[in-house]
Amino acid sequence: MVNGIMTKIYVWSLFTRLFHLLLVVAVGVVFVIVEFESLLSYHAIVGYTVGLLFVFRIIWGFMDVRYSKFKDFNFNLKDLIEYMFNIFGDKKEYLGHNPASSWAVIAMMILGLASVVSGVIVYGTQEGMGLLSFLNISLFKDMDLFEDIHELFANAFMAVIFMHIAGVVLDKVLHKSDAVGSMIDGYKKGDKKSLELTLLQKIFGLLWIALPVFFLLYLLSNPSNILIADNNRAIDYKVEHRVFYDECISCHTLYPPHLLPKKSWITMMDNLQNHFGDDASLDAKDIKSIKEYLVKNSSENSTKESAFKILKSIDANVTLAITETRYWKRRHKDIDKSIFEAKKIGNISNCKACHKNIEQGLLNDKDIKIPQG
Numbered sequence: 001m002v003n004g005i006m007t008k009i010y011v012w013s014l015f016t017r018l019f020h021l022l023l024v025v026a027v028g029v030v031f032v033i034v035e036f037e038s039l040l041s042y043h044a045i046v047g048y049t050v051g052l053l054f055v056f057r058i059i060w061g062f063m064d065v066r067y068s069k070f071k072d073f074n075f076n077l078k079d080l081i082e083y084m085f086n087i088f089g090d091k092k093e094y095l096g097h098n099p100a101s102s103w104a105v106i107a108m109m110i111l112g113l114a115s116v117v118s119g120v121i122v123y124g125t126q127e128g129m130g131l132l133s134f135l136n137i138s139l140f141k142d143m144d145l146f147e148d149i150h151e152l153f154a155n156a157f158m159a160v161i162f163m164h165i166a167g168v169v170l171d172k173v174l175h176k177s178d179a180v181g182s183m184i185d186g187y188k189k190g191d192k193k194s195l196e197l198t199l200l201q202k203i204f205g206l207l208w209i210a211l212p213v214f215f216l217l218y219l220l221s222n223p224s225n226i227l228i229a230d231n232n233r234a235i236d237y238k239v240e241h242r243v244f245y246d247e248c249i250s251c252h253t254l255y256p257p258h259l260l261p262k263k264s265w266i267t268m269m270d271n272l273q274n275h276f277g278d279d280a281s282l283d284a285k286d287i288k289s290i291k292e293y294l295v296k297n298s299s300e301n302s303t304k305e306s307a308f309k310i311l312k313s314i315d316a317n318v319t320l321a322i323t324e325t326r327y328w329k330r331r332h333k334d335i336d337k338s339i340f341e342a343k344k345i346g347n348i349s350n351c352k353a354c355h356k357n358i359e360q361g362l363l364n365d366k367d368i369k370i371p372q373g
């Protein structure tokens with residue numbers, strides 16, 4: 001821009017700026033709420049929305065929109081190196097995306113979409129929920145692998161976001177760049193042509209912003225939608241096995257059989273007269289029948305996350321208590337002892353105080369709720 005006359009140039013359309021704003025908010029929300037187990041469905045809902053925003057942005061990149069189209073990105077490696085080396089010195093100004101942000105934007109699109117797709121797979125294989133819930137049956141043994149992959153993409157996505165922010169801040173501090181302002185008002189200083197949108201592009205831009213917002217609202221108001229639906233079946237133990245239900249719910253929570261392995265159930269059922277200090281004896285016929293039912297539905301025969309992980313977390317010893325398994329301890333280690341002892345809960349074995357439908361065999365993250373007071 002040595003010879004040119006510097007004027008205000010319109011580079012980012014209203015749609016690009018709104019997209020950027022929505023993306024910042026949505027990605028922020030996704031990363032914050034993943035820390036709360038009970039908000040997992042919302043993590044998924046906002047995640048899908050991020051995916052949709054990116055899909056529109058990619059189509060936008062192939063439309064003939066000045067400064068935003070991929071053709072106007074600068075992927076030249078020599079320019080990138082020169083740009084990075086001159087970051088503290090006298091660096092060249094770019095009107096659209098500079099070489100660093102060109103690469104960052106592409107990386108964010110790829111990693112963002114990869115996070116969404118892998119997230120849908122984890123949601124399906126691990127939780128039995130959402131679009132790919134059917135994968136729980138066939139691929140549950142790989143749930144940890146998919147989770148690792150999802151985290152890898154998400155962390156890489158996060159890393160690029162931080163680099164992008166660092167770059168923008170540095171640019172602002174060192175060069176008084178107008179990049180931040182341009183994402184708000186759309187203008188940069190330069191000597192090139194302003195952006196102009198065709199009618200078709202304006203219509204597309206409107207859809208780009210409106211559809212993800214409606215999509216988000218739709219998912220929020222329709223929890224049984226196929227994209228997020230919980231496909232774990234509630235079990236009516238009373239109907240499935242009346243004796244098990246009647247005998248084993250009389251003193252405590254009805255523990256779903258998938259929470260312990262075969263060995264534990266067999267040992268427990270063979271020693272009911274001395275059951276955690278209580279006498280829970282039954283006649284031989286009922287013992288046999290309950291034992292068979294428990295073994296048939298033990299951890300080994302379940303594809304549920306809790307079953308799979310409990311099984312993985314126990315060693316050679318026979319564990320009779322679910323609360324003695326490493327998985328249980330790990331998942332509850334952050335809960336203060338005083339909470340378990342609070343009046344409404346009583347003791348740690350009172351699972352249903354926090355897992356409201358555990359007695360229907362359901363232990364979904366979204367249903368976990370620690371009672372207050």
Ligand code: HEC
Pocket residue numbers: 247248249250251252255275276278279280290320321322323324347348349350
């Ligand atoms: C007479 C009362 C009584 C009956 C009947 C009874 N239990 Fe228990 N059970 C207990 C007590 C007491 C504990 C110790 C934990 C607690 O305080 O809740 C316990 C603990 C357990 C635990 C371990 C819970 C944990 O902390 O991880 C399992 C599993 C269990 N029972 C299964 C069964 C099954 C299966 C039946 C039905 C065959 C059954 N119980 C019937 C009294 C009973």
Ligand code: HEC
Pocket residue numbers: 037259305306322323328331332335339340345347348349350351352353354355363364365368369370371
């Ligand atoms: C004081 C409330 C409370 C009680 C009582 C409680 N839990 Fe939990 N449980 C939680 C919370 C909170 C989490 C989620 C922890 C986390 O963030 O990972 C959890 C997680 C779990 C998970 C993992 C969920 C999954 O996705 O598979 C299992 C399984 C589980 N609990 C089983 C039990 C069983 C069985 C009992 C009774 C023996 C029990 N819990 C008692 C609060 C409780």
